[in-house]
Amino acid sequence: MEQNKQKLELLETSCEMIDSLVSRIEQAVTLYHGGKEAEGSQKIIPIIDDLEQLMQAMTLTADVQVEKVEVFVLNDFLTEIVSAFENQDYVLLADLFEYEVSPVLQAWKEKILVTFEA
Template identity: 40%
Template structure:
């Protein structure tokens, strides 16, 4: 495995490790009507998920086993967008708290030795 692939795995695992806490923070901010801060974090989340999808595809091309469900992440992005469009911030907060957080907290990191 190349050093580049190992670096991607490390970054990938590190990002996924922080998504749960970040998702709970987004939910809290939305519930506290701190929407501007929450919107910035949602933008960061969306960009991060897009990067995770790209990284997962790159890793798979390099024969690394990636268990992350890309379809589920795309579904999350779609549901977030729909909730924001209708300004249903309670729905978006619940999505982050009850669906996104558990999804990423249950995800096991990629092990380099098994990659």
């Protein structure tokens, strides 16, 4: 029981982390679209680290999730993000975060919230 409580707390923290990530992604995307690639990139690196932590949290809490969060969905995007970053393709990078990663995170949050409604 204690372990499930800890997992539920981790899910709660994950919801807060998703809100933070989406907000920081919006800031980075705005910087990229505004031609401030260096500033955008400074924001993206910690975002990627936090995405990895979030993915680990989703994996650790899978057994208490009512609607399963599919972590693998982000893996393809992360590969593309790394490639875009290495190629300094900041338009693609911004688009990936804005149109692919943020919606996935929002969907994850909705699935997490179902667990607390159950």
